Amino acid sequence: MTIESPIPVIVNGAGGKMGREVIKHVSLSKDMVLIGAVDKNSNYLGKDIGELVGIGNLEIPVINDLESMLITATQEKVPGVIVDFTHPSNVYNNIRTAIAYGVRPVVGTTGGLTEEQLKDLEEFSDKASTGCLVIPNFSIGIVLLQKAAIQASKYFDDVEIVESHHNHKVDAPSGTAIQTAQMLSNSGKIYNTSSKEETETTGSSRGCLASNNVNIHSIRLPGLIAHQEVIFGSEGQVYTLRHDTSNRTCYMPGVLLAIRQVTQLKHLVYGLDKIL
Ligand SMILES: NC(=O)C1=CN([C@@H]2O[C@H](COP(=O)(O)OP(=O)(O)OC[C@H]3O[C@@H](n4cnc5c(N)ncnc54)[C@H](OP(=O)(O)O)[C@@H]3O)[C@@H](O)[C@H]2O)C=CC1
Numbered sequence: 001m002t003i004e005s006p007i008p009v010i011v012n013g014a015g016g017k018m019g020r021e022v023i024k025h026v027s028l029s030k031d032m033v034l035i036g037a038v039d040k041n042s043n044y045l046g047k048d049i050g051e052l053v054g055i056g057n058l059e060i061p062v063i064n065d066l067e068s069m070l071i072t073a074t075q076e077k078v079p080g081v082i083v084d085f086t087h088p089s090n091v092y093n094n095i096r097t098a099i100a101y102g103v104r105p106v107v108g109t110t111g112g113l114t115e116e117q118l119k120d121l122e123e124f125s126d127k128a129s130t131g132c133l134v135i136p137n138f139s140i141g142i143v144l145l146q147k148a149a150i151q152a153s154k155y156f157d158d159v160e161i162v163e164s165h166h167n168h169k170v171d172a173p174s175g176t177a178i179q180t181a182q183m184l185s186n187s188g189k190i191y192n193t194s195s196k197e198e199t200e201t202t203g204s205s206r207g208c209l210a211s212n213n214v215n216i217h218s219i220r221l222p223g224l225i226a227h228q229e230v231i232f233g234s235e236g237q238v239y240t241l242r243h244d245t246s247n248r249t250c251y252m253p254g255v256l257l258a259i260r261q262v263t264q265l266k267h268l269v270y271g272l273d274k275i276l
């Protein structure tokens with residue numbers, strides 16, 4: 001019987017809301033070993049990440065130097081994985097740098113990749129034969145909502161998305177809403193053509209127009225975590241699909257699955273639905 005080495009995992013954005021959950025769950029997973037915690041927030045630098053997230057000393061200080069962490073990962077027996085929950089402004093560079101070092105990225109950060117950048121990363125990952133997962137939403141509930149929305153879109157020609165998040169979110173619309181609109185558009189259908197030509201008295205009252213004319217509306221309020229409604233309408237009826245996040249642990253089964261799956265991949269995959 002061969003005993004497989006645990007997957008070495010680095011968490012980037014380790015001190016943030018998502019990073020802290022990932023640290024806890026990776027530390028509890030027998031087939032993974034946490035080797036590093038990166039965060040640029042100076043409040044966390046030098047502190048032990050285990051102490052910071054409340055699970056006891058792990059002897060892993062938070063550092064700000066991503067590249068030196070990636071070099072450390074290359075010295076491990078098996079290829080490492082880096083989980084990124086940071087900020088839209090740096091995510092493209094983080095992914096490229098990780099792939100260049102042969103460390104597989106699992107990316108949850110939203111709002112930071114243009115279509116061109118995603119395409120470039122696809123090519124780069126392919127050339128390097130290094131797996132990469134870019135996942136706008138790690139919850140199973142959203143995957144199921146999106147599947148139901150694709151079904152419903154065969155019968156409804158009018159649809160709008162309302163996404164609501166906590167007021168610390170920096171990107172709008174949410175990555176999940178953009179992905180949902182893209183999924184609804186894969187059929188080629190152009191939505192909402194029945195609406196009258198409109199005048200917006202105050203700017204953007206009708207939200208933004210995403211793929212194939214799907215409107216997305218973004219709400220930001222304290223007290224919210226992450227919520228999405230996909231609302232279909234036709235003559236005499238409204239059909240609403242809704243997902244609510246009450247706790248960030250809902251993302252963790254998806255994150256752990258992604259860490260395991262990315263080690264088996266040699267190219268970039270977009271979306272949790274593709275690896276379930
Ligand atoms: N895919 C999914 O299922 C989910 C995705 N997300 C996405 O994940 C991202 C993070 O969310 P969340 O944890 O709530 O955000 P937080 O702001 O709570 O955490 C992000 C952390 O990363 C740090 N950071 C910012 N820039 C860098 C950098 N260049 N290098 C290293 N660390 C950095 C931040 O520091 P500082 O405080 O100084 O900015 C902070 O400590 C967002 O894009 C969000 O939309 C969130 C939930 C689920």
Ligand SMILES: O=C(O)C1=N[C@H](C(=O)O)C[C@H](O)C1
Nearest residue numbers: 110136137169174175176226
């Ligand atoms: O910032 C968040 O919180 C979330 N971001 C992701 C997104 O933009 O879709 C996923 C989830 O909605 C939570």
